[in-house]
Amino acid sequence: MADNRQTTQAEGKLAPGEPVLRQGRAADPVPAAGSSSVPSRSTGASGSVGKKASEADSESGPTPEMDSRVASAEEPPVEDSPDNGSREAESPAAIEQAMAESLQRKLRLMLKQCDRVLLMDFDILAMSRWPDNYSLATARRSRDLWLFSALVAALVFLSGLTGFIPAWVAGGGFGAFVIILMLGVPAIRRIYTSRPSYLDLIVTRQRLLRDARKHIEHLEGKEGLVWQCARMAEFNPALRASRFSELLALSEHRTLARNMTRREYVRLYLIYLLEAEKAYDRVQKAFFEGNQQAIDRGWASVAASPGQRA
Numbered sequence: 001m002a003d004n005r006q007t008t009q010a011e012g013k014l015a016p017g018e019p020v021l022r023q024g025r026a027a028d029p030v031p032a033a034g035s036s037s038v039p040s041r042s043t044g045a046s047g048s049v050g051k052k053a054s055e056a057d058s059e060s061g062p063t064p065e066m067d068s069r070v071a072s073a074e075e076p077p078v079e080d081s082p083d084n085g086s087r088e089a090e091s092p093a094a095i096e097q098a099m100a101e102s103l104q105r106k107l108r109l110m111l112k113q114c115d116r117v118l119l120m121d122f123d124i125l126a127m128s129r130w131p132d133n134y135s136l137a138t139a140r141r142s143r144d145l146w147l148f149s150a151l152v153a154a155l156v157f158l159s160g161l162t163g164f165i166p167a168w169v170a171g172g173g174f175g176a177f178v179i180i181l182m183l184g185v186p187a188i189r190r191i192y193t194s195r196p197s198y199l200d201l202i203v204t205r206q207r208l209l210r211d212a213r214k215h216i217e218h219l220e221g222k223e224g225l226v227w228q229c230a231r232m233a234e235f236n237p238a239l240r241a242s243r244f245s246e247l248l249a250l251s252e253h254r255t256l257a258r259n260m261t262r263r264e265y266v267r268l269y270l271i272y273l274l275e276a277e278k279a280y281d282r283v284q285k286a287f288f289e290g291n292q293q294a295i296d297r298g299w300a301s302v303a304a305s306p307g308q309r310a
Contacts, residue, residue: 100294107287113228114283116219117276124215125270127208130263131201139198146184153177205263212266217257219273226251226269229276235286236279244272 153176160170182188189197196204219225226247233239247269250256260266 097297100290104287104290104294107283107290110232110283111280111287113223114225114232114276114280116221116225117229117273117280119219120273120277121215122270124211125266125273127212127263127266129204130208131196131204135196136198136201139196139201142195143198146180150177150180150184153180209261209263209266213257213260216260216266216269220251220254220256222254224251224254224256226256226272226276229272229279232276232279232283235282236275238275239272239279243268247272 153173156165156173157170157177159165160167160173183192186197186200226244230239230248247256250259256269260269
């Protein structure tokens with residue numbers, strides 16, 4: 001047996017069950033009985049190949065196919081929710097309700113800012129009893145004639161005092177002077193004529209203009225009615241006329257009432273208020289229609305509710 005082992009080692013061949021000894025490393029373990037070395041080698045080879053492939057993939061970077069596979073693996077599956085269809089169906093209705101609410105709020109603000117136009121007194125601003133220029137000219141002529149007659153009678157009386165004319169003529173001149181002066185007294189003048197005097201017409205004009213200015217001051221208030229009503233120009237384009245620009249500027253600076261010194265200005269103010277009243281009626285009609293439409297559709301936030309009384 002010893003001779004055979006020596007012979008085998010001498011020839012460089014090992015027996016099947018003998019361990020392999022090499023210089024610089026430990027001996028390989030003896031394989032267990034019934035196991036084969038071929039599968040282990042194939043497994044080791046395949047593991048090494050897979051390791052090399054993974055190292056190559058990591059060096060070359062991710063490919064689009066890998067990204068798509070990873071993304072599909074990471075993203076959760078999207079399920080059709082029943083709420084998506086209802087939200088898409090409700091979004092136009094919600095937008096329409098918001099627009100209706102904004103419009104109603106705008107109309108309500110216009111009505112609140114320009115509601116003082118309903119307090120307008122047409123007779124005061126129209127000044128229908130305003131004396132015309134013909135009546136004023138006639139009264140001025142009568143006044144000049146009265147003054148001239150009184151002056152002639154006074155000259156005749158004074159001439160008689162100097163002896164230039166007879167005394168009886170001077171006495172007649174004095175009597176005429178007294179009668180003419182008495183005719184100028186309003187109480188006596190109304191006995192023989194019903195026409196107003198020049199002074200009465202002037203006083204009437206001043207009184208009408210003063211009443212109109214007081215009414216304008218009451219309508220304008222602290223905010224300025226003309227300036228507030230200018231927002232309703234979209235319902236009545238006549239409010240944008242250039243002839244109303246000065247009224248708008250004065251109303252914005254709260255100085256409109258004190259600048260109404262002529263009848264033409266008051267009549268222009270009256271025309272503007274009439275146009276504003278038309279626009280107010282249109283705004284009110286549009287507001288009520290929008291409110292009724294909101295009630296029909298069940299929009300409680302859009303429909304206006306009456307305020308609580310104290």
